[in-house]
Amino acid sequence: xxxxxLLVLGAVRQHGRAHGYQVRNxxxxxxxxxxxxxxxxxxxxxxxQMAKQGLLVAHEVAPSTAGGPPRTEYEITExxxxxYLALLRESLTAYDQRPDILTAALGFMVDLPxxxxxxxxxxxxxxxxxxxxxxxxxxTPEDGPEQLGHxxxxxxxxxxxxxxxxxxxxxLIARIEGGAYTFAGEGDPFVGVLAEGQENPFAAGEQAERxxxxxxxxxxxxx
Numbered sequence: 001x002x003x004x005x006l007l008v009l010g011a012v013r014q015h016g017r018a019h020g021y022q023v024r025n026x027x028x029x030x031x032x033x034x035x036x037x038x039x040x041x042x043x044x045x046x047x048x049q050m051a052k053q054g055l056l057v058a059h060e061v062a063p064s065t066a067g068g069p070p071r072t073e074y075e076i077t078e079x080x081x082x083x084y085l086a087l088l089r090e091s092l093t094a095y096d097q098r099p100d101i102l103t104a105a106l107g108f109m110v111d112l113p114x115x116x117x118x119x120x121x122x123x124x125x126x127x128x129x130x131x132x133x134x135x136x137x138x139x140t141p142e143d144g145p146e147q148l149g150h151x152x153x154x155x156x157x158x159x160x161x162x163x164x165x166x167x168x169x170x171x172l173i174a175r176i177e178g179g180a181y182t183f184a185g186e187g188d189p190f191v192g193v194l195a196e197g198q199e200n201p202f203a204a205g206e207q208a209e210r211x212x213x214x215x216x217x218x219x220x221x222x223x
Contacts, residue, residue: 010084010088012076036103056080057074057077085111088108095124095165110190112183114176125169125170135155144156
């Protein structure tokens with residue numbers, strides 16, 4: 001599973017309609033360029049690919065006042081919303097050694113009802129415990145990693161990560177049960193997106209902007 005599809009679909013959905021720079025700016029604001037593959041090139045590529053797949057609709061809008069090329073705005077489709085929610089649910093339950101999958105899902109978990117989010121997180125704990133049991137059939141943490149040579153440190157790290165991941169998830173479930181955050185159907189949720197023209201303190205810098213400009217100037221047939 002790739003986090004980029006969930007991140008891009010979720011960002012577009014939050015805006016209603018968004019152009020590539022807005023999506024990129026939001027994801028950088030969340031730090032996604034640091035903990036996932038959401039780099040400028042992959043963001044623009046994902047937008048174009050998902051438009052071709054019917055998950056997004058691409059709208060051509062007027063050129064910018066600075067004289068740039070026509071800007072493409074994207075809007076999520078019904079099929080795209082179904083894909084987004086399916087990815088979100090799976091990302092909340094899946095136990096994956098890569099942190100970007102869960103991190104992406106946490107950014108959008110309030111798009112689900114509170115009870116469903118808690119249920120998915122409880123399923124995540126169950127999967128972590130199931131995975132740990134399968135590992136400890138061959139590796140006994142109490143005996144230390146040395147039993148497998150230095151390679152045992154890999155198993156030791158995985159088991160430790162599973163234990164801390166389960167503990168953290170239980171804590172999140174408790175906070176949600178206690179009323180933390182605003183979930184779907186409960187009112188206006190917190191939306192961490194930047195307004196048009198608002199400065200992004202976490203922008204990736206000039207190199208990313210050059211990449212973004214290059215992507216926006218891609219040939220028409222690639223849009």
